[in-house]
Amino acid sequence: MTSTSFDDRHIGPSESEQAKMLAEVGYGSLDALVQAAVPSAIRVTRDLELPPAASEEDAIAELRALAALNKPMTQMIGLGFHDTVTPAVIRRNVLENPAWYTAYTPYQPEISQGRLEALLNFQTMVSELAGLATANASLLDESTAVAEAVMLMRRVSKSKSNKVVLDAECLPQTIAVVRTRAEAMGVEVEVRDLLTGLPEEFFGVVVQYPGASGVLRGAGFYSAISETAKAAGALYTVAADLLALTLITAPGEFGADIAAGSTQRFGVPLGYGGPHAGYMAVRTGLERSLPGRLVGVSVDADGNPAYRLALQTREQHIRREKATSNICTAQVLPAVLAAMYAVYHGPDGLKRIATRVHELAAGLAGALRAGGVEVVHEGFFDTVLARMPGQAEAVVAVARENGINLGPVDADHVRIAVDEVTTPAIIAKVLNAFGIENKAESIQSLPTGLGRESEYLTHEVFHSHRSETAMLRYLRSLSDLDYALDRGMIPLGSCTMKLNATTEMEPISWREFAGIHPFAPADQAEGYHVLVEQLSSWLAEVTGYDKVSLQPNAGSQGELAGLLAIRAYHHANGQAEREVCLIPSSAHGTNAASAVMAGMRVVVVKCTDEGNVDLEDLRAKVEANRETLSAIMVTYPSTHGVYENGIDELAKIVHDAGGQVYVDGANLNALLGLAKPGEFGGDVSHLNLHKTFCIPHGGGGPGVGPVAVRAHLAPYLPNHPLLEKAGPSTGVGPISAAPYGSASILPISWAYVRMMGAGGLTAATQVAVLAANYVAKRLNQHYPVLYTGQDGLVAHECILDLRGLTKETGVSVDDVAKRLIDYGFHAPTMSFPVAGTLMVEPTESEDLGEIDRFIAAMIAIRGEIDAVAQGKWAADNSPLRNAPHTAETLVGDWDLPYDRELAVYPAGVNRKAKYWPPVRRIDGARGDRNLVCSCPPLNAYEN
Template sequence: LVTPSTVDINEVKRLALDYEVNLRYFPDGEIGLSLDETTDNDDLDVLLDIFATAAGNQAAFTDNEDFTSIVSLDESLLRNEPFLQAPVFKQHRSETAMMRYIKSLERKDISLTHSMIPLGSCTMKLNAASEMLAAGLDGLAGVHPYAPSEQVEGSITLMKATEALLCQVTGFDRCSLQPNSGAAGEYAGLRVIKAYFADKGMEQRNTVLIPASAHGTNPASAAQAGFDIVTVACDESGNVDLSDWTAKATENADKLAGCMITYPSTHGIFETTIRTMCAIIHENGGLVYMDGANMNAQVGITSPAFIGADVCHLNLQKTFAMPHGGGGPGMGPICCRKALAPYLPGHPFGGNARNAVSSAPYGYAMLVPISYGYLRMLGPDGLRACTEVAILNANYLAEKLNPYYPVLYRGEQGRVGHEVILDCRGFKAAGITETDNSKRLMDYGFHAPTLSFPVHGTLMVEPTESENLAELDRFIEAMISIYHEIKAIENGQADKTDNVLTQAPHPEYALMADDWSHAYPRTVAAYPLPWVAANKFQVPVARVDNAFGDRNLVCCLS
């Protein structure tokens, strides 16, 4: 709305506050407001009274007006084509019907309510109910991101307390909650580095070193932030090649902005040279960005600041127990040393929008109470215990499964970090791939591990601290059982093309069909181990064509 020159904007603000109404006031004197389907005539009357009174007029209230005479849309703005025509929009016309429809969809999804989700580098830990409750409190969830700061002192206190806790965890001095995902956190952290060097008059420092083993988002974020990328090789043990790291840091010393490094590495091991690597970057004038994807193996036993990093991001939906799912919402806060604090993302509408990476100053602020609850309820000792058990669980899986699936990488002490990479390449002689292994795991009631990342032909498993010994043993038993199913193919006891792995998963409709043409019994397909029957997750669909799905944006089902 354009404020007439005869109207005092401060009078509008005063009247609006008297009515407990927040409007958006732009620097040029214009006023913004939003109306939706929840806005009723009483709300409109309040707005009319505010604006009329500020202009020295008497408000004409809605009961006395014919809306169609004063509100109209140009025909060019009217929709001509039909919309929401799919049957699903017309089938569920009661709360009962909608509830059952939603439940039918839920039954098709495996989740932590069924079994462990062993996705490596994803940290699929428990989202405790006690943490989740606070996210629904109206005083937190109902706050508009542009609400005046004096109206949300409680929320801001919570944000600042969470920032302080994350600084304690990382060893850094300042934190920004603004980035809306881990990838956004990477980008924000790199923008901080770029702004730092620009402010120092060293714009030529525009090169970052990234190990070949890095998460794919690392080079993508660096490119998005405008950096030149130099890839550093890894050795046969999965460690960053220190000689190559040193050589490339030295070669690019005059233009080195820094590096992106993950700790523990993406290969799931604690690299003993990490502090040396960070020191080399500093010696050549650069700054160290640490990817916090694997922070669940650090909390309480080390920190990004201790290893020598200058800035890092944290995945609240991983390490700090905020839910995953559906591509969001997420949070990727960044923490940094004091020298970089002036370059953290600014308030997008607060007069200092420098380096802002979100349209709201605290990102998905309503999610912060979840991680705050996690941090406060566990405390320092509990957080350390989580890290220790996560590492213990990963090493337990590594030792139990190594005779069947060789552990690809280990640290100098022969141990892994919080996740383990299992080599499946030896099964190719039987015509079995890591994909077959993962699809067969569905029949045992488990979500697939991470496939072929960071090494092709492998499975990466991260159990987290949330899984107890009984669940770990069930997963181990399932993996060993699949190993023996593979051996049966190698030994000629099972057909090379028609077997429980290449035909997996086996959905209920196929298991119950009158026609069963496979060379193995239905019971072997459906209940490969005795305990599977007790809590069977019925896979909703048979094997999909992965290659077709990857190459076609829309998969048409007929």
């Protein structure tokens, strides 16, 4: 290994540091350690078959060659995806800034105030444009947002009907995604032209606004649907274009209960379909049924306003199979981009952009009509539907020769979508494709009475950053509030917060990747298709499966895709009665929520006192459900952080009863190069490319959750109605809006595998296991390690048990987590999978110095706990309970029973580089009791 090889850069501990760590844990080599830790029955017997590791320079050159195979065109296809301009100040200081993209989901709100404010801006932007009370902090894309809205309507509707009605003008990918979700949940979907009315009984209706063909109806059409829905006890969802909402009536103003859609055209590149932030907003009374994250306002210990995640008891990590949704990772980074686009332009700027887009579309329509071409719709915002009997294909072909992609509809119709980057010269080229001269004729195309009169984006944040200087400083001020990987270690168990290398990140903003429309002709995305094929084959190799789909755009969606494949397999075999999903009590909350969404019934399997799946209870549950058993979902290594013996026996028990084995890939960072789920009994797994394969967490998304299957499940992988090659014709339907989900971030994982090679990936796993065992060995005498596997070893993470200390002293895991902030660390995972514990995952990327600094902090905190036990401080007035300590606390009146230095500069803290939390401990319960999820001036909360 040379000093310049990428794995040397990625793996934190040097060879000499690894030797010290190995000596501490009592092994002579990495190979000896993993042979002791990993059960011999599942260990691989051959090296991974991957291309040899490439240097960073060579990997970038190869990606350049792939990118060159893509052909970015002027994109006028529409269907919910539009070209846009990402302001350079936002691209450089958010999208390309590790202070934003390496952060984790803001479960520790005191060190997440910057992105929480950005997300509150996002929620405010969405709720005000939609004219509805509360918006969430993003969903995965427009189609899944609408699907979530359908399920929300079903949950709260007073109608006894099982039918949802979709406007025939809904986006085709949205109709398909809703059908995929609805089929498993037993919901009937009716697609109809709403001009013909609504059926007598239905629980919800979805209208596209404007329609997929561009149509805008008269104002009375939209309000009439609201009246009909209310009379039927049904709910009303509007899938709305946010840019259009700057000019046309807000959905909440004509009676919509829910608005859902995409924020992509607010400065987020096309990226061949993603990642883009979906959105949802609801009327008052529905906020507790919202899926996904919700940012709210509360106060800290000093009474200062502060932000945190609100109403978390709705979510999968707490409510499991009773959650409002299985969504975990959402789209925080794209949501921040969209929010900052609105901050940058303000309401006047957004309205100017929308007006210009609309005027260009109206001018195009007028010129087409003047030239004898029929324009189908009288009312539209940005998309013109032209009728040219028998000539549509020829028009599209001529436009393509001129570098423009129009939207082919059928033999007679062409769709032309105008966007922010459209110019008069582009309009002239479009008219040329129709054989028409450019005559400056505009027509009235916003229906009378549909113009927007209400104000939006009135908060000062949308008015204060017009200059780039102001915008730059605002972005910097927010990022300074947060703790991300660019500051220090984030040892979150089950989250794998490893290095997101700059070389891996570099290609995502190249135009050849960023400028491709997801429904562009396949020959314009050849580079993407080669990359997808290569990455899929590499993922199949490292997991031992036969086929991989990259479409799911989050781990939760990969879970759903895998379970739907299992369901379809049983149905194809005439065994539709197989609907029971066994899930260990220690499982991730998404597992249970996903099983319910896949139409399955959850039966919980007990765990033993050692933390393993109780095989006797498993046998009993299998026997009790033998005829109806569909699957078991099991995480390996377990969520308890150990390589369980008997995973192969578990698989045999389930297989012998006709069930399938779903191996959750959340902990794949402990398996790469050592064991393959597809070879030790798994039939299907999802992977988290935002964990094991280096896509950054982005503060809570984006992620990619590919689903990998053995051959017998391959016919049931996701497919897509708008791209035949995206999946098998026998597939379950689309899981995401775009054929390859969040395609534009796939180059990150491609680059990681390409630069690491087989040896590098295996070494990374070995060092991840070494680091976790080193932490466990060093801290075990201070905090008992709750679970270990064979030879007393853990896998890539360890659980520290604080329950005895809490019982003795009253000091809680929350106190330790907040005190770690004073020491300059993000806390480990709290109370998962066992309440009252901390789960630590150091990853392979942290060097020994940082790991030792964390260990020293934990030992020092144990000393503080001991001081409480000895009566030096009361638990409720100790450095632990009062943590974190802010600079404001330091300069205020000091009546605490310890000195200022201990509060803010405990042992080991680098005084020159100290992270100062902006707020003290936040009162979460108060924020839930007094729900505020948009941003009026902060002084409104002071009283």
